[in-house]
Amino acid sequence: MSYIGFTIPNTHRAALLREFNKPLVVEDVPTVRPEGEAVLVRTIAAGICHSDIHAWRGDYRPAGLPKKIPIVLSHEVVGVVVACGDRVPKHLIGRKVLIYPWQYEDEDEFxxxxxxxxARRRLRLGLDVDGGLQEYLYVRHYKFLVDAEGLADIPALAPLACAGLTTYRAIKKLASYVGPEDYVVVVGLGxxxxxxxxxxxxxxxxxxLVGVDTRDEAIEFASKLAKVDYVVNPSKVNPVDEVMxxxxxxxxxxxxxxxASPKVVATYINVLDTRGVYVLVGHMGEEGxxxxxxxxxxxxxxxxxxxxxxxxxxxxxxxxxxxGRVNYSAVVTTRxxxxxxxxxxxxxxxxxxxxRQIVVFD
Known part of the structure; x- marks a missing residue:
């Protein structure tokens, strides 16, 4: 298979989840030829998210996820477009892109x-369809590609597809509640x-800004990335008393x-001022x-x-x-x-x- 300067193999390496709680198996899988609006991306890097750990352990089985076994994990993917269907603009070939992982199937009220x-119907990389722990990734529509040309550290962009995006939206949602003299607590500095x-x-x-974590090394790491005005380690002090x-x-x-575990929520809701806002983001535990x-x-x-x-x-x-408004490269500590x-x-x-941790491909 060949496309404008790229020779694409018939098979490529992928890390497959075949059994829950068992090591992923790296083996050859077929390379899918894109048609219509689809594209084929050669993976540059794929991030390891805690959601991948939940999927690997089988924690999502009550929700019917992953949708198939075997499956390729990772929804944090950056790569280069190497092939496209006949309804895709050809200038995309050769472009470096971040892939939006939450890919809706239909237009709806959302x-x-x-x-x-x-979206009510969506295909999530690494849960509904194969994700990025493979050398080539089939993306069913080019509208889910985000241009990444010109950035200095392309592999380190991968976690922006989930970790960076998720936290960006959470902070953006609460921004209108916060004034100049107010305090914001971030619980969990991983x-x-x-x-x-x-x-x-x-x-x-x-x-x-008040940063909270039970690990001094995590507090120190986060404090190097941004100005954290106050830090709280709940393993050393009563966190409610300290915040107050x-x-x-x-x-x-x-x-x-x-x-967002039950214990954490029960603790930190007690530090809110009148008309304060509590934003739940984490997925630690399924308990109420x-x-x-x-x-x-x-x-x-x-x-x-x-x-x-x-x-x-x-x-x-x-x-x-x-x-340069976010130091995305420094967040990635292991490749x-x-x-x-x-x-x-x-x-x-x-x-x-x-x-964050990423897997980098040659």
């Missing part, structure tokens, strides 16, 4: 107002938090919860959460979810990276080969990492 991530603290400084630079001390008993205007109903009512607290981000917001994130993908999964699962 996509028509730009909320593409909430892979998501490494971007979140930067988005706070980009979108609401006038606020007081920092705010002089006023409380904070917003909490961005990148963990308990919230103080009288306090929510009397103080007019707002609890909201934030799920990934739209295609338009994905483009905004890449443009902010292009303009693996495809052969080492199981080591990457284990390191993320066991919390032995800072920032």
């Amino acid at each position: 996509t028509l107002v730009g909320l593409t991530q909430l 892979g998501l938090g490494s971007y979140a603290v930067q988005w706070v400084r980009t979108l609401i630079p006038y606020t007081n 001390r920092i705010t002089k008993n006023r409380g904070v205007k917003a909490v961005v919860d990148l963990v 959460i308990t919230v103080p109903r009288p306090r929510i009512i009397r103080n007019e607290l707002v609890i909201m979810g934030s799920y990934t981000g739209s295609l338009a917001e994905q483009r905004e994130v890449v443009e902010l990276a292009r303009s 693996y080969r495809l052969e080492d993908v199981n080591e990457a999964l284990k390191n993320v699962e066991e919390g032995r990492t800072l920032g």
Whole structure:
């Protein structure tokens, strides 16, 4: 198979999830020829997200995910377009692109107002269809490609498709609630938090930022990426008492919860000021959460979810990276080969990492 300067093999290497909780198997798979609006992307890098760990362990089986086994994981993918169908603009061939992972199938009431991530019918990379832990990725429509030409560190862009996008939308949603004298708490300074603290400084630079994590090394890492005004380590102090001390008993205007376990929610909802907003982002555990109903009512607290981000917001994130408003390269701390993908999964699962991890292809 050959397309304008690119010779494409009939088969390529992919890391397949064949059994839950078993090592991924790297083997040859057929390379699909794109038709119509579809494109074929040669993978430059693919990110390892905690959602991949959930899929690998089988945590999503009650929801019927992944939709197929075997499947190729990773929804954070950057690459170069090497082939396209007959209804795709030919100038895209050779372009470096970030792939938007939450690919809607139909136009509906959500996509028509730009909320593409909430489409009723969507195909998610690494869950519904094969993801990026393979040398070539079939993308069913070129509209899901975000131009990445001209950026200095193309492989490090991959996590912007999920971690960068998800935290960008969460901070963007709460920005209108926050004033110059207010405080914002980011709970969890790992892979998501490494971007979140930067988005706070980009979108609401006038606020007081409080970073929370149980690991001193994570606090130190995030503090190198953005100005964190105050830090709290709940393993060393009572976090509610410490936040109230920092705010002089006023409380904070917003909490961005990148963990969102029942225990964490029950703790940090108590640091909100009147008319404060609590943004749930993390997926740690499937248990229900308990919230103080009288306090929510009397103080007019707002609890909201934030799920990934739209295609338009994905483009905004890449443009902010292009303009230097987010240090996306420094967030990526480890780069693996495809052969080492199981080591990457284990390191993320066991919390032995800072920032984000990616698999880089030759």
